[in-house]
Amino acid sequence: MTAIPSFTGDANPYGGGDPYADYRTADFPFTRYADLADRRLGAGVIAANDEFFAQRENLLVPEPAAFDPEHFGHKGKIMDGWETRRRRGAYADHPWPTAEDHDWALVRLGAPGVIRGIVVDTAHFRGNYPQAVSVEGTCVPGSPSPEELLGDDVKWTTLVPRTPVGGHAANGFAVDVEQCFTHLRVNQHPDGGIARLRVHGEVVPDPAWLEALGTFDVVALENGGRAEDASNLFYSPASNTIQPGRSRKMDDGWETRRRRDQGHDWIRYRLAAQAQIRALEIDTAYLKGNSAGWASVSVKDGEDGDWQEILPRTRLQPDTNHRFVLPAPAVGTHARVDIFPDGGISRLRLFGSLTQEGTSRLLARHQELGG
Secondary structure (H helix, E strand, C coil): CCHHHHHCCCCCCCCCCCCCCCCEEEHHHHHHHHEEEHHCCCEEEEEECCCEEECCCHHCCCCCCCCCCEEEHHHCCCCCCECCCCCCECCCCCCCCCCCEEEEEEEEEEEEEEEEEEEEEEECCCCCCCCEEEEECCCCCCCCCCCHHHHCCCCCCCEEEECCCCCCCEEEEEEECEEEEEEECCCCCCCEEEEEEEEEEEEEECCHHHHHHEEECCCCHCCCCCCEECCCCCCCHHHHHHHCCCCCCCCCCCCCCCCCCCCCEEEEEEEEEEEEEEEEEECCCCCCCCCCCCCEEEECCCCCCCCCEEEEEEEECCCCEEEEEEEEEEEEEEEEEECCCCEEEEEEEEEEEEEEEHHHHHHHHHHHCCC
């Protein structure tokens, strides 16, 4: 739960030219998990004690932070992030903030889940980033208000202890707390600005909700599905294919680089739990000159199970949603979509219901994690 050491310390003043030229980052292993604070999942920044210079909602904007050195408003420099005013001491003989002074923002995750890592990105905050950050999490069912979350009866668990961070850098923190969380409290000590927040982890769905739904998309991210691996992630992440709703632009799907061999590309998924699949969709929305030519879908039951093809290699049309009803239900815990030879798809939907074994295992995990 420590920041990458090289990211501590000062950032260089902006020297003009490419605003990301001296941006500091690293390959954090936990970023293979989906972002639980993704706005597409329903995440939001529901409160903050101060947002004088820049709005709290900027924390969850999916695109990288932008920087315009000439962009000023009536309050000062306009930054693409969450930025608070400078804190001051209470008296002239002690004008500095106290060690306990800090600003905070409350974040509602898009789906309850186990957090594997957090990125606190201070892109373009060079002389105005916080000295340190800390992050806490809690699990509160329903739709609590900010006032309820800040009540004395809510228990907060430390996910990232107070740790120095660097300016104009992606500060990464691995989290090792095997517990389900619904909300975060992000603290910056004593003040300053954060450009983006990313919260990577695994969705922990509510078994009672899935049981009430009956038939649902068993691979959807919001229902506990996960993209485990893919052959190529050159243009976009595989997890885009199981995001809620239809794709609204080309980079909201999964697209691979152009192949120059005789191979093909694929994504492997873990389902919410063991399920019986009865129908599926493959959508190529907004992929027009770069959609996959053909696709097939297979499932397997258990880590050591054999792959069984449930949709043979089928021609796909660009910018089209393709629907298939299976001739017989297929039972599995994992799925794989193979595309030929390359290109992309925007969404994969697998409609079915959990088996009795799947329901039992999901319920046991939900209880174990305190969901």
